[in-house]
Amino acid sequence: MRILILFALFFMISATQAHEFSTANLTLKQTADDRHEGYLAIALSDLQQTLNLDPTHDGNLTWADLKSSHPKVINYFQKSADFNSSDESCDVSWGSDISLQDSYGETLLKQPVTITCSQPITVHYTAFFNTTSDHKLLINWELTEGQTQAIIQSPEQPFAVSTSSQSAWDTFLFYLYQGMIHIWIGLDHVLFVLTLLLHFVNKPASQNTSTLKTANAFNLKSMVWLVTGFTIAHSITLTLTALDWISVSSKWAEVGIAISVAYSALNVVTHWIKRLMLMTVAFGLLHGLGFAGALSELGLCKSHQLTSIIGFNLGVEIGQIAIILAALPVLWLLKAKESLRKFVVPASSLAIFALGMFWVWERI
Structure with missing residues (x-):
């Protein structure tokens, strides 16, 4: 019986671990010399755990709940995602035209973002690290002179956006x-x-x-x-x-x-x-x-x-x-x-x- 319990635990742990990774995706494309447009995709479960967006506390976060609490979401991103160039903050606009997408059984919020800033740009990201285990931010940034990807795994890890194309080795590791x-x-x-x-x-x-x-x-x-x-x-x-x-x-x-x-x-x-x-x-x-x-x-x-x-x-x-x-x-x-x-x-x-x-x- 003990062995049976161990097997059941193993099965449940395997299923649980399949969704325990907390990953946000920042996808941006340079559309002008000083303009970059894209979105930040984050799991609704992470937002709920960190910001408690469900007003009834019944575990059922509806679209109406999300729309009404969107200013709270934007305020959080404004404080936890900083973009600057030469020690000056960039102009960052978090759009209101949000949408949802499904990814491997997780519902993600797609939060539009537009960054107006001259290069070089440094990204400082601190969201969700204090409330969500093993959180990571994946960055996919398409520039006119190349493309770069990166993974931010801690709030103390700023990322400097390179204007040159990413090396083959860095691309392979990513x-x-x-x-x-x-x-x-x-x-x-x-x-x-x-x-x-x-x-x-x-x-x-x-x-x-x-x-x-x-x-x-x-x-x-x-x-x-x-x-x-x-x-x-x-x-x-x-x-x-x-x-x-x-x-x-x-x-x-x-x-x-x-x-x-x-x-x-x-x-x-x-x-x-x-x-x-x-x-x-x-x-x-x-x-x-x-x-x-x-x-x-x-x-x-x-x-x-x-x-x-x-x-x-x-x-x-x-x-x-x-x-x-x-x-x-x-x-x-x-x-x-x-x-x-x-x-x-x-x-x-x-x-x-x-x-x-x-x-x-x-x-x-």
Whole structure:
């Protein structure tokens, strides 16, 4: 029973950690010598936790609540996001034409911002660090002379906007980090990888003893190879979409990803598809369309397109291997405890199947 509780805790922690990262996105484009326009995207959950925008305190933040409390939001940004040039503050205008967008199950507020300032510009950002754990600001700034990206991870970390194009190495590191983050915050991607791993501890009962012993061998190399096949597959569609060679509706891509989660979970107990690599590659192509959506939100570095794509894909692979390593102790327990495996694996698989089907209904 204690082992069962540990497994349940692991499952819940995995699901929770998929959304515990607090990330804001500052996207700007230079439209004149001294003018930069764009938006700051921040999760409503972060705003609610920090500013308590829900007047009824019932946990239900409505659009009307957000509109009525928008002056409070602007006042907070005015105090916590400072742009200056040569020790002089820039003229910053926070627009009122706000909108909402969905990103990996999180609802984000898109706050328009216009900055009037001569270069060089330094960004000082202190928002949410005191109230939200592991908060980060991602900056994607398109200049007439190049493009630059950066990550602000603490209030003591100012960022100097460079007028020259960002180096290939800095671009690679930025997108490598983004790839890792986006696999961890995408609960559907995380659960798909976990269902793949559950196949390794729930082989078909029809196999004879000698075959079962070989097929059910607890092989980390095989797990990594299977997940790498997933990476290679989604890298294909991600690259083609990022380069505008193919275009698929993001809505139907997300529906397909939800179907892949549900089917893979069901396959753990039905074993309809025994060649896991074929299923993984097929569904990996679907997941690549979802990752392409995330990459488009970040903005592909125009001066280092291939470097951006390679870094993002490699980051996703590293993130997936981290999921495998985190799951290994639980998988080993399930492998060692037959009575536990017979209960936990089907129960977990059916729970993930139900969640996947709920996503299908929700996304349609």
